[in-house]
Amino acid sequence: MKTIQEIAAEMEREFGAFEDWMDKYNYLIEMGKSVPMIDSQYRTDAYLIKGCQSRVWLQAELEGGRVVFRADSDAVITRGIAAMLIRVFSGQTTQDIISADTSFIDRIGLQEHLSPTRSNGLLSMLKQMKLFALAFQARESSKGQN
Amino acid sequence: MTHHSLLSDRIRQDFPILGQSFHNKPLVYLDNAATTQKPVQVLEAMNGYYQTINSNIHRGVYAMSVEATRQYEAAREHVRSFINASRVEEIIFTRGTTESINLVAYSYGQKFLGPGDEVLITGMEHHSNIVPWQLACERTGASLKVVPLLPDASLDMASFESLLSPRVRLLAVTHVSNVTGIVNPIFDMISAAHAHDIPVLIDGAQAVAHMQVDVRDLDCDFYCFSGHKMYGPMGIGVLYGKYDLLNILPPWQGGGEMIDQVTFSRTTYNELPYKFEAGTPNVAEAIGLDAALNYVKSIGLQRIHAHEQSLLAYLKQEMEVIGGFHFIGHHPGNSAVLSFLTEGIHFYDMGTILDKYGIAVRTGNHCAQPLMDALGINGTMRVSFGLYNQKEEIDSLLDALRRARALFL
Numbered sequence: 001m002k003t004i005q006e007i008a009a010e011m012e013r014e015f016g017a018f019e020d021w022m023d024k025y026n027y028l029i030e031m032g033k034s035v036p037m038i039d040s041q042y043r044t045d046a047y048l049i050k051g052c053q054s055r056v057w058l059q060a061e062l063e064g065g066r067v068v069f070r071a072d073s074d075a076v077i078t079r080g081i082a083a084m085l086i087r088v089f090s091g092q093t094t095q096d097i098i099s100a101d102t103s104f105i106d107r108i109g110l111q112e113h114l115s116p117t118r119s120n121g122l123l124s125m126l127k128q129m130k131l132f133a134l135a136f137q138a139r140e141s142s143k144g145q146n
Numbered sequence: 147m148t149h150h151s152l153l154s155d156r157i158r159q160d161f162p163i164l165g166q167s168f169h170n171k172p173l174v175y176l177d178n179a180a181t182t183q184k185p186v187q188v189l190e191a192m193n194g195y196y197q198t199i200n201s202n203i204h205r206g207v208y209a210m211s212v213e214a215t216r217q218y219e220a221a222r223e224h225v226r227s228f229i230n231a232s233r234v235e236e237i238i239f240t241r242g243t244t245e246s247i248n249l250v251a252y253s254y255g256q257k258f259l260g261p262g263d264e265v266l267i268t269g270m271e272h273h274s275n276i277v278p279w280q281l282a283c284e285r286t287g288a289s290l291k292v293v294p295l296l297p298d299a300s301l302d303m304a305s306f307e308s309l310l311s312p313r314v315r316l317l318a319v320t321h322v323s324n325v326t327g328i329v330n331p332i333f334d335m336i337s338a339a340h341a342h343d344i345p346v347l348i349d350g351a352q353a354v355a356h357m358q359v360d361v362r363d364l365d366c367d368f369y370c371f372s373g374h375k376m377y378g379p380m381g382i383g384v385l386y387g388k389y390d391l392l393n394i395l396p397p398w399q400g401g402g403e404m405i406d407q408v409t410f411s412r413t414t415y416n417e418l419p420y421k422f423e424a425g426t427p428n429v430a431e432a433i434g435l436d437a438a439l440n441y442v443k444s445i446g447l448q449r450i451h452a453h454e455q456s457l458l459a460y461l462k463q464e465m466e467v468i469g470g471f472h473f474i475g476h477h478p479g480n481s482a483v484l485s486f487l488t489e490g491i492h493f494y495d496m497g498t499i500l501d502k503y504g505i506a507v508r509t510g511n512h513c514a515q516p517l518m519d520a521l522g523i524n525g526t527m528r529v530s531f532g533l534y535n536q537k538e539e540i541d542s543l544l545d546a547l548r549r550a551r552a553l554f555l
Contacts, residue, residue: 019503021169023552053510054494054522074524074555075492 007088008104015108024106028080035083036090038070045056049124052080056125060132062140066091067133071125081110081122089129094140097133102126151452153445158534159479160185160441170380171504174539179324179352179483179530180508181374183440188378191437195430200397203280203429204403204420206415214268217429218429221436222419225384228519229369232390236417239432242383246276246370247318249385249422250347253395254316255282264313266344268306268330269295269520270502280509288315292413295520299475300324310342317344322352323528325512327458327483333397336338336366345391351375355532356454356481358447361386373431377533378438382431385422385498398425445533454482454531461529461540462463474526482531485512488547491554493527499553 002010018024038047044060049056053070061068069090071082088104089097103123158164162182169487175183185531195217202207203215219234226234241301252543265279279548283290291314293306317339322329336346355376360370368391374381387395397404397415400536401424406414415421425475442450451552465471474485490497497509508528511518518524529543 004439022553025499025502029554053525054492075494077495078492 002036004092004100005104011084011087012104012107025077025080028084028110029076030080030086031083032073032076032078032080035072035079035086036070037098038066038072042070043072049128052125056082058082058125058128058132060129060136062094062136066093067097067129067136069129069132082125084108085115085125085129086124098137100130112114151456152520152537153449153453153533155536158536160187161534162186164534168504169502171502174503174505176478176529176531176535176539176543177407177506178355178532178535181373181380181526182355182377182532183534184434185378185441186378186454187441188434188437192379192430192434195433198212200430202426211215214429215462216431217425217436218432221432222436224436224439227386228443229354229386230362231386232362236386236392236426238385238387238422239394239418239427240370240383240385241381241428242372242374243349244278244383246368246383247275247347247349247398248278248368249398250368250395251278251282252344252398253422255286255288257394258315258397259283259286259288262313263315264311265289266291266309266317267291268293268301268319269301269519270301270325270328270330270514271318271320272324272349272351273515274351275320276516286368291518293319296432298477299323300328301330303331303334304344305336307338310338310344312342314339314342314344316347318347318349320349320352322350322356322481323475323514323517324352324476324483324485325354325514325528326485327479327480327516327530328475328477329357331477332364332366336364341382341532352481352483355442355450356447357451367391373435376438377441379431379434381428381534382435386511389418392422394472397421397424398505401425403427411417442533450533453533456536457531457537457540458482458484460537461543464540464544465547468544470551474521474523483528484530485528487523487526488551491551493525495554496527496547496550499550500543500546503549505543505546509541 014023028117038057038059043057047057047059049058056073056078058071069086071086073079073082163183199210199214201211201214222237223234225237231237259282265288267279279290291309293309294302296302317329319335321332332348334445341347347368348366350369350371354371367388369386371384374380404421404424406416422498470489472487473551493509500507510525
């Protein structure tokens with residue numbers, strides 16, 4: 001299993017190979033097609049990351065000590081961004097997700113999705129992923145105490 | 147399209163911001179319903195204020211303060227004549243349309259709203275003409291009623307008539323929808339409301355830069371608009387209110403400017419319009435607004451209207467040729483706004499790609515979630531015109547729309 005930093009560096013290289021934004025977006029759109037799709041039962045308001053642009057549904061499960069993420073969005077580019085984050089974070093431990101350095105996002109060059117006003121963008125997905133990891137960690141540690 | 151109705155592209159020289167490029171593409175600015183760009187005449191007026199007469203107004207006995215006061219009050223008089231109000235005391239400077247509406251919701255609400263009373267708004271309002279009334283209703287025990295929309299996004303006028311009950315204390319309605327550009331029949335609505343003794347507030351944020359507004363002709367009781375949507379600066383807006391009505395409303399913010407005498411036992415308030423202008427006003431912004439009014443008048447609202455209508459007609463015609471677009475609430479006579487959805491492509495995806503081509507349009511719910519809910523959609527892509535837009539920019543937009551479709555479909 002590769003670490004978060006290893007996968008991030010891999011993706012940085014992939015995106016770095018593209019000369020123009022069109023190729024970058026084409027790649028992102030392709031990635032979106034391979035996102036582990038959320039089960040339709042989770043495509044509900046409870047799993048919705050709200051905002052005024054696209055809608056994202058994000059769901060997570062703890063499987064053998066590792067967090068597995070699934071997502072969907074009604075916008076193709078947003079789905080691609082979700083796929084990118086899932087590739088980096090899905091299958092990692094809760095602690096690694098919580099403490100992950102996310103500066104690779106800047107280096108990939110998708111800054112326009114980083115603006116805090118794009119409340120359905122990258123940042124809110126990232127925050128939600130870390131929150132899932134935190135919640136799993138809290139649950140595990142309370143089990144340990146019992 | 148009728149080329150003779152178009153304004154010359156020389157106008158663009160007055161707007162240096164428009165000469166920029168983004169993502170190595172010339173900027174095509176089509177988000178004028180959100181805010182308009184400012185001509186150098188406005189920037190120079192504001193700069194001139196700070197470089198020559200910056201001082202606090204209405205209190206200094208020295209020359210600079212006297213001159214700053216004169217210019218600030220001249221701006222108020224200019225606004226009065228621009229919307230044809232009867233008296234200069236009827237023009238209150240605010241931070242913008244939102245603050246104007248909040249002011250009325252607070253002061254009028256405190257004076258006239260109570261349990262059992264109703265405030266009537268419509269299903270196409272901007273959040274700024276919804277939330278202040280919800281707050282006023284919460285404070286006073288009044289309730290909010292909403293004129294529903296027809297499937298074509300226009301107001302259901304039959305329902306409107308039936309909602310004009312004796313319990314309604316105020317009708318608040320937008321002149322022009324910020325989402326669809328629909329121009330509401332406010333003349334008829336004001337007369338109908340007045341026939342039931344119901345005062346009317348008009349949200350004119352999307353109207354004043356695109357058509358002649360005459361508050362005496364309309365006979366509305368309140369009219370609200372922003373400077374920044376009419377080529378003026380941000381941070382300055384206007385509340386027009388009929389003198390007799392404004393005069394009996396309680397103040398809403400306390401502080402300097404708005405007082406007459408202050409003692410710890412009792413404070414008396416200044417006269418109109420100062421009663422509603424607590425604190426040091428936005429003097430530079432008022433002077434900038436004055437310059438913006440001059441600018442708009444120098445071109446003429448009729449010519450601006452004709453220009454924007456030509457652009458709108460051209461865009462719609464060419465989009466119909468391409469096909470695959472659904473127009474939202476488009477009607478003949480709409481203002482210079484076109485909202486649409488693209489078959490098979492989410493507006494966020496489309497907006498992201500258009501940005502790469504240097505094209506600035508708005509996507510999302512446009513601060514009108516109830517309107518989106520009524521239409522059963524999550525948002526739209528909105529193109530909105532200003533006086534400096536050119537046919538070539540629409541061609542750039544059309545080209546980018548074609549390319550984006552090729553990318554996604």
